[in-house]
Amino acid sequence: MEEILQLLQDDGRISIEDMAAMTKKTSEEVKAIMKKLENDGTIVKYAAIVNTDKLLNNENRVRAIIEVQVTPEREHGFDAIAERIYRFPEVKSLTLMSGGYDLQIIIEGKSLQEVAFFVARKVSAIEGVKSTKTHFVLKTYKENDIVLVDQKRDRREGVTA
């Protein structure tokens, strides 16, 4: 099962036949494993990983990491505030952290202003949020295990012993 998951994580569009051949399983067995991984939520979805620097309209895309300090609620701890935050579609990622702050938001917007506005109007205004610190992303070098700034080239000599 792990081997199938690893192959899919590496290439979400790999064919069932190839996976079957590579792991010495039948296509039916591979399909059953995928179904299981999909049904139990291990595989959330199959999506493209995009290098946003390559997008034509990337001038209109701003990414920021926001550190948020909150006061946890007696009943729900951090979960209720987290839910209020992650429901916004602008929020790409939300994690509870140890250390100097509590929640880390990764957010995307069209402009600095839009992101700043979102933080001021939406995040800061949530009850229990004590403070926010916004860091804008200048360049992404690596994401989801993939180095985005590299050019891969096979440097090996053609025929060797």
Place this chain on the structure above:
Amino acid sequence: MNERKDKFSTKMLETPPSGIRKFFDLIIGRDDIISLGVGEPDFPTPWLMREEAYYHLEQGHTSYTSNWGLLELREEIAKYLQKYNLDYNPKKEILVTIGVSEAVDAVLRAILNPQDEIIICEPCYVSYQPLAELCDTKLIRFDTSNTNFYPTAEELEKVISPKTKAIMLCSPSNPTGKMIPKDELEKIAKLAQKHKIWVLSDEVYSELVYDENAHCSIASFPGMKDYAIVLNGFSKAFAMTGWRIGYVCCPPDLMEQVHKLHQYSTICAPIMSQYAAAEGLRSGASEVEKMRLSYQQRRNLMTSKLDEMDIPYIEPEGAFYIFVDIRKTGLSAEDFATKLINEYQVAVVPGSVFGKAGEGFVRCCYATEIKKLKIALERIKKMVQDLQRKNS
């Protein structure tokens, strides 16, 4: 131009160039060719090792090391070899060399006399025969193609004479990927002890074994430490071909001789490579396993596609080669490989360059991206079909 007639060594003039050279020249500058002709991983060296070398360069650690190699590396090697039930003393039984290639050369020169015979199990890596011949030794080319491409003790005993000094083994094998089964290895070990023969065991592919196969070193059998010479290195499993780093393990009295050769010919292996290799042994196991699994998956893909195409092959158990049987096409291995490059844009290595026993086969290296492997296989299939159509 020097016009002296005997300006070159006769011995060297008699040494043929590697059969691979011709194919190397054929594909120079050709971007349209997919090469399954390489003999190395398609991964760069894992970063943890590159970073280690980088650190030592930065610190200015650029000197010679002891002829033996860094003690910290030899100690790591000794620890690592315990996984194969080998117990070598890092201070007098392990020597770090410039790849397995130097180790083969040094050991052969340290043990062979002109009247000796050495048994070389073919098909095998291209350097064994010429290096042995440079010692004026008689080569006994032992054909393993009739015994499923590994030597058996029974057949070996038939070619052993009082002059036999050594046997050269490689398991998992380049070019076939076959392994010598453990029980056979044990019989060969007994044979070696009975006839007092050195066994040179090239184990450079020991980490790259697939499915339920487990590597077994001939040196691990009782009494074999006195007869076995273990040759291993970092090129294949650790993806470090360009770093040129390997090692030899043998009894201290032989090591004294090997050490002299190594000292006079190379002094020591490059220091950065030694630091990087030590780090690989300390913390690189998971990286090695990732690469091993990837080769295994590609091997499975190759065998499954070749089965579909009805093209026979020798089932590889390790390394990253598959020995494809092309006898049905009626072409010699060399003609097949030449035609395949010129007309179908795929480079493979004819089995005959690894010894006569490899005739009728071509070696395909599957350490290449899957997309290219599939295209290459389609092209091979097309050529086989075209030939069969012509023949019928």
